[in-house]
Amino acid sequence: MPGAGEDPAPVLLAEGLVKTHHGEGAPAHAVRGVDLCVRRGEFVAITGPSGAGKSTLLHLLGGLQRPDAGSLWLDGACTDAYSEARWAVERRKRIGIVFQFFNLVSGLSVADNVELPALLAGLPPKRARAEREELLAELGLAGKERSMPGELSGGEQQRVALARALVNHPPLLLADEPAGSLDSKGTREVKRLLSRFHQRGQTILLVTHDARLASAADRVISFFDGRIADDAELDTGTPPRRRSGASAVLELKD
Numbered sequence: 001m002p003g004a005g006e007d008p009a010p011v012l013l014a015e016g017l018v019k020t021h022h023g024e025g026a027p028a029h030a031v032r033g034v035d036l037c038v039r040r041g042e043f044v045a046i047t048g049p050s051g052a053g054k055s056t057l058l059h060l061l062g063g064l065q066r067p068d069a070g071s072l073w074l075d076g077a078c079t080d081a082y083s084e085a086r087w088a089v090e091r092r093k094r095i096g097i098v099f100q101f102f103n104l105v106s107g108l109s110v111a112d113n114v115e116l117p118a119l120l121a122g123l124p125p126k127r128a129r130a131e132r133e134e135l136l137a138e139l140g141l142a143g144k145e146r147s148m149p150g151e152l153s154g155g156e157q158q159r160v161a162l163a164r165a166l167v168n169h170p171p172l173l174l175a176d177e178p179a180g181s182l183d184s185k186g187t188r189e190v191k192r193l194l195s196r197f198h199q200r201g202q203t204i205l206l207v208t209h210d211a212r213l214a215s216a217a218d219r220v221i222s223f224f225d226g227r228i229a230d231d232a233e234l235d236t237g238t239p240p241r242r243r244s245g246a247s248a249v250l251e252l253k254d
């Protein structure tokens, strides 16, 4: 544990991340060299115009895509040599992800959707059930356990997705436009829930172009043309916290 005045440990540390997509047309230079340090307990929002590369960055940070260059540390461990299988295991333990379109398994009930990652992580069925019950109750979904995702509203489906993302108590929650397909009531609800989990210590990295949602974060990064254009803490108004990747790496090696 850090002492008084010390920065908490980095949950995520990226150094020089680069990603170019090669589609049908010209290559898209989505991420052009990103250094980023997210510390335990932070709530970071990444905002920027459409096509800026926000989702690509989030995919790199969650190991859903591989960078062309650069390094990524997750919870103090370098991920550069991880295989797909190793990433799947690490992600299950360390990263919860929510997406714009929920990505629930349509053929599984609400209860099974939430319990599945816990069971895959090796939790005994009784514990998985207990975790699921607690989360669904907390998210106002008690009584919906047997429903199928298609029988729920968008807002309810996103709450199920949030429960699924948090069931293994991951150190990091990644959210990619989590209110992008919801109305303003659903957006307020997602904002309230993210704030609540953050207040309890959950580290969150949110990608959104919705300023209302971004205002829940305590640090906002403006992303433009594949690069970090600005990085500021909202409450304190302190100057950009663009910590050099190298200094944080040295901290990790301490």
Ligand SMILES: Nc1ncnc2c1ncn2[C@@H]1O[C@H](COP(=O)(O)OP(=O)(O)OP(=O)(O)O)[C@@H](O)[C@H]1O
Binding pocket: 021, 022, 023, 028, 029, 030, 048, 049, 050, 051, 052, 053, 054, 055, 056, 057, 209
């Ligand atoms: N799989 C892909 N194949 C080819 N090009 C891609 C792919 N994914 C993203 N791109 C391109 O990379 C660039 C960045 O896209 P990305 O989705 O990361 O941006 P974004 O900021 O998240 O945009 P939005 O807010 O619209 O979702 C865009 O030019 C996009 O067309």
